[in-house]
Amino acid sequence: EVYLVESGGGLVQPGGSLRLSCAASGFTFNTYAMTWVRQAPGKGLEWLSNISGGGDSTYYADSVKGRFTISRDNSKNTLYLQMNSLRAEDTAVYYCAKGRGYERGASEIWGQGTMVTVSS
Amino acid sequence: DIQMTQSPSSLSASVGDRVTITCRASQAISNFLAWYQQKPGKVPKLLIYAASTLQSGVPSRFSGSGSGTDFTLTISSLQPEDVATYYCQKYYSAPWTFGQGTKVEIK
Numbered sequence: 001e002v003y004l005v006e007s008g009g010g011l012v013q014p015g016g017s018l019r020l021s022c023a024a025s026g027f028t029f030n031t032y033a034m035t036w037v038r039q040a041p042g043k044g045l046e047w048l049s050n051i052s053g054g055g056d057s058t059y060y061a062d063s064v065k066g067r068f069t070i071s072r073d074n075s076k077n078t079l080y081l082q083m084n085s086l087r088a089e090d091t092a093v094y095y096c097a098k099g100r101g102y103e104r105g106a107s108e109i110w111g112q113g114t115m116v117t118v119s120s
Numbered sequence: 121d122i123q124m125t126q127s128p129s130s131l132s133a134s135v136g137d138r139v140t141i142t143c144r145a146s147q148a149i150s151n152f153l154a155w156y157q158q159k160p161g162k163v164p165k166l167l168i169y170a171a172s173t174l175q176s177g178v179p180s181r182f183s184g185s186g187s188g189t190d191f192t193l194t195i196s197s198l199q200p201e202d203v204a205t206y207y208c209q210k211y212y213s214a215p216w217t218f219g220q221g222t223k224v225e226i227k
Contacts, residue, residue: 035216037164045156045164045207047216059214062121095163104211106154106169113163 002026002109004096009114016086016118022079022096022111030054030074033099035107036081038092038116046092049081053102064090086118122147124210126219132227139195141222143208148188152212155184155193158221159204167206168193200226 008020022034036048049070050059058070069082079096093115097107123146133139143153151171158164166175168184171191181196195202203226208219 037218044205044221045158045209045218047209047218050214050216059216061215100169104152104216106166106209106211107156107164108166108169108175110163110165 004111006111006114009116011117017084020081024077029077034079035097037095040092124219130223132225134227141193143191145189149210149212154209156207157204
């Protein structure tokens with residue numbers, strides 16, 4: 001069975017940094033695109049970033065471009081999101097998700113999410 | 121960037137009713153569209169991909185249609201367990217934008 005488990009969330013001050021991890025199991029990790037999506041309290045889903053199976057292609061939402069970096073370690077079956085220059089509006093539950101294809105595709109499996117709170 | 125507009129933003133219907141949610145893209149996206157269901161306090165779940173392909177394990181009362189710019193999610197007979205917020209998402213090109221969501225309630 002496919003599992004995605006996020007970790008690394010927590011409370012951080014504005015301007016601070018945090019690295020989220022997403023441990024994957026149950027599928028051939030390096031053949032699927034992976035995605036980060038967030039959901040602010042009481043709000044809708046916001047796509048943040050996508051990375052291809054081999055890590056050679058990455059894409060970002062304008063809201064995080066230049067501040068967040070997506071990466072993956074296929075030897076460890078782990079996806080990452082490095083978040084710098086955090087702002088109050090980055091407060092949200094962050095989900096990782098498995099795509100249906102190597103480069104892109106619908107997000108067919110989601111992790112349980114990890115909460116990030118940006119506050120002084 | 122291509123914008124995704126969902127309508128309505130919320131609806132209330134009776135058990136057994138046919139429910140239709142629409143999603144419109146500001147430019148053509150072929151069939152690179154997915155629908156997700158998010159029940160209160162739960163993780164989003166993929167219902168439909170490629171505009172009309174039902175994800176494995178999803179009840180057949182859910183269906184999707186459309187291509188280009190106009191898409192529809194239909195629940196043929198609304199059930200109490202279908203209370204949720206539904207989102208469309210385009211994955212034709214970055215950014216993989218979500219619609220703003222449609223909250224479905226039981227009347």
